[in-house]
Structure formats: structure tokens, C-alpha cells
Amino acid sequence: MIEIEPTQLLESTVAEHMIDADKVAHVQIGNNLEHALLVLTKTGYTAIPVLDPSYHLHGLIGTNMIMDKIFGLERIEFEKLDQLKVEEVMLTDIPRLKTTDPVLKGVHAVTNNGFVCVVNEEQVFEGIFTRRVVLKRLNEVIHAAKK
Ligand code: AMP
Numbered sequence: 217m218i219e220i221e222p223t224q225l226l227e228s229t230v231a232e233h234m235i236d237a238d239k240v241a242h243v244q245i246g247n248n249l250e251h252a253l254l255v256l257t258k259t260g261y262t263a264i265p266v267l268d269p270s271y272h273l274h275g276l277i278g279t280n281m282i283m284d285k286i287f288g289l290e291r292i293e294f295e296k297l298d299q300l301k302v303e304e305v306m307l308t309d310i311p312r313l314k315t316t317d318p319v320l321k322g323v324h325a326v327t328n329n330g331f332v333c334v335v336n337e338e339q340v341f342e343g344i345f346t347r348r349v350v351l352k353r354l355n356e357v358i359h360a361a362k363k
Contacts, residue, residue: 220356230322231315233353234334234343242267242341243302245274249285250297252277265333265341266306273333273341275306313345323350 242265243252256264256279263278285305286296311325313334325332326347334342 220353220360222357222361225319225353225357228319229315230313230317230319230334230345231342233319233322233349234315234345235349236343237271237341240265240341240344243277244269245301245303247302248298249282249300249302249305252302253279253282253297256282262330265344266302267341271340273312273335273339274303275308276310276333277302277306281305281307312339315342319350326350 241255241259241261243255245266245268252264256262256277262280263276265273266275266277267273282297282305285300286293311329311332313322313325313332315334315336322332322345326345329347331344331346334345336342
């Protein structure tokens, strides 16, 4: 376990704790729901970012959004998986963090979300800040302080 001082953690920024974009599973604008469901199922994540080819963040797509869209009144409309694009279903009104934001802003943001996307000034996707990483860091600080 790394030794980390409480002040060190409090003075850190979102960039120091985020999972970098190249390690984050995502789908692209134009992908259909079948592809998104495949990525979500294979990775085991509940929601993933939707990006364009130049890596701008457009929203989030989750299994629940897809299932909700294909549940008809009398049956599951599986054909919609192939017909609908992720941009027709994704959530666009999402919280965003900047790499330079203080870690406490990140902690606040993940109180109500399992993870929050991190973008730069041009809304280019930089990575995600997750509740799991925050709790791991806090655990390290608490254990170091107890020694
Ligand atoms: P975790 O903190 O690992 O439990 O992840 C919480 C949520 O963050 C997951 O359900 C995903 O929606 C998202 N997430 C975490 N890691 C990744 C990743 N590498 N790629 C895409 N989404 C992720």
C-alpha cells in the first residue's frame, strides 16, 4: 500500500486519480445499440462514454437505457437493437470534470454517480474519475494515519 498524506490527497487534482481515456471502454456516435450492448455485456460495466471520432464526449450509454428503449408493450423489440443508434438513446445531460479540478470536486461529483467523465477545455474526453478509486485513496490515507 502506498503511503499518502492527507494534505497530499487534499491538494491533488482529478488528473492524478483518473483512469486514462486509453483504458476506458467506449462506443462511438453512429454505433448501433447491438454493438453498445455487446461492449457493455463483455466488459461488465453498467454505463460507458459515447465519443465521436475526434474523441469529443457526447454522453453516456448504459444497459438500462438500452433495455428501456427495446421493451415494447407486449414484447421485447429486439429488432430495435440493430435499427437504433447510440445517440438516439444516450444520456447527454451528464456531469463532467476537468483534469485540473481539485480532488474534492471529484469526490463531490461521485457521491451520486459511480463515475464521472473527465474532459479538457474543448470537451475532448480525457478519462473517468471513479468512486472506487476515491475510496481506495481514502482507505490508504486512513490506514497511514492510524500507524
Ligand atoms: P468501478 O468503480 O470499477 O466499480 O466502476 C464503476 C463504473 O464506472 C462501471 O460500471 C463503469 O460504468 C465505469 N467504468 C469503470 N472503469 C471503466 C473502464 N475501464 N471503462 C469504461 N467504464 C468504466
